[in-house]
Amino acid sequence: MAMNSSEKILVTGGAGYVGSALCPKLLKQGYNVRVLDLFIYDPASLDACKKYNSFETVKGDIRNKDAVQQAMKDMDCVIHLASISNDPTGDLDESLTRSVNFEAYKVLLDSAKRKGVKRFINASSSSVYGIKDEENVTEELSCNPLTYYSKYKLMSEKLVEEACDDKFTTVNIRPATICGYSPRQRLDLTVNVLTAHAASKGVITVHGGQQRRPNLTMEDITDLYVKLVETDKSLIAGKVFNVGYENMKIIEIAELVKQTLGSKRDVQIRVDETFDHRDYHISSEKIRKELGFQPKATVKDMILQVASAMEKGLVGNIEWDKYYNIRQMKLDHFA
Numbered sequence: 001m002a003m004n005s006s007e008k009i010l011v012t013g014g015a016g017y018v019g020s021a022l023c024p025k026l027l028k029q030g031y032n033v034r035v036l037d038l039f040i041y042d043p044a045s046l047d048a049c050k051k052y053n054s055f056e057t058v059k060g061d062i063r064n065k066d067a068v069q070q071a072m073k074d075m076d077c078v079i080h081l082a083s084i085s086n087d088p089t090g091d092l093d094e095s096l097t098r099s100v101n102f103e104a105y106k107v108l109l110d111s112a113k114r115k116g117v118k119r120f121i122n123a124s125s126s127s128v129y130g131i132k133d134e135e136n137v138t139e140e141l142s143c144n145p146l147t148y149y150s151k152y153k154l155m156s157e158k159l160v161e162e163a164c165d166d167k168f169t170t171v172n173i174r175p176a177t178i179c180g181y182s183p184r185q186r187l188d189l190t191v192n193v194l195t196a197h198a199a200s201k202g203v204i205t206v207h208g209g210q211q212r213r214p215n216l217t218m219e220d221i222t223d224l225y226v227k228l229v230e231t232d233k234s235l236i237a238g239k240v241f242n243v244g245y246e247n248m249k250i251i252e253i254a255e256l257v258k259q260t261l262g263s264k265r266d267v268q269i270r271v272d273e274t275f276d277h278r279d280y281h282i283s284s285e286k287i288r289k290e291l292g293f294q295p296k297a298t299v300k301d302m303i304l305q306v307a308s309a310m311e312k313g314l315v316g317n318i319e320w321d322k323y324y325n326i327r328q329m330k331l332d333h334f335a
Helices: 019-028 065-072 094-114 148-163 190-201 218-230 250-261 285-291 299-311 325-331
Strands: 008-012 032-037 055-059 077-080 119-123 169-175 177-179 203-207 212-217 239-243 246-249 268-272
Touching: 008 019, 008 065, 019 032, 019 218, 032 065, 055 065, 065 094, 077 094, 077 218, 094 119, 094 148, 119 148, 119 218, 148 169, 169 218, 177 190, 177 218, 177 299, 190 203, 190 212, 190 250, 190 299, 203 250, 212 218, 212 250, 212 299, 218 239, 218 299, 239 285, 246 250, 250 268, 250 299
Parallel strands: 008 032, 008 077, 032 055, 077 119, 119 169, 169 239, 177 212, 203 268
Antiparallel strands: 212 246
């Protein structure tokens, strides 16, 4: 049974890369949306939401019990996106990553249950698998997280699963690397950064290149979160799902960028050595079979989308710190 569109949804980290694209989509569907966020990246990322009377924000830290309780009040569903995001950023400060990506879950889940929230959708990461040799990396395989980010993502999944009961439906989602344009654009993600450099400089630098990465478009991940709000709880309660689409080597992504943008400018590819040997690819058969979710957009679509956003001036100087989480984290410390 689908949830009624008058339901109230809390999106933690709603001003972030995925959240700022998801919130307008939820509002258009008729949901009431509240965002809990520290707003350290781009305060203007949710400007498109402000025209809706059904939208509100709470500025606060997910580790702060008072802020969380305020944000949870009267909510029916939580989509939890807030985190110290990606492996390099997570490695800056292990204690910070642990507190945000693991310890905060105890506050969030306890508060959600106390406030009568019915559903908790958790954004984990496909990076929890680490390096795998298997052709199809499924949810049944063991995880081998290689970084603080993926380690605490995996540990938090267990808390989410354990919190699930008859009155509180929880589900863990392990997305591939997201690509595409967002009001809070990121250029520290493979497809986005290769596209940005090709479009602005005509040169792509690939570090290594043979590492495989699973990819998923912004259109599809936001569609999935909307779907999960509406999916019958019997299909998702206590479960974990991979969600990705095209598994590609980084050099293959670079070649696709060159091919896609080649009609507008000459693009050169340079290959450097790398110390980053994270290599993983995922199977998304489970979510297709059990939930009927099949991604529709492609990496090529997102290359064109990011390049178009740059042409329209929606993306500024690609060297600005705000497009790179690890740079912004050094500027904005969590108290």
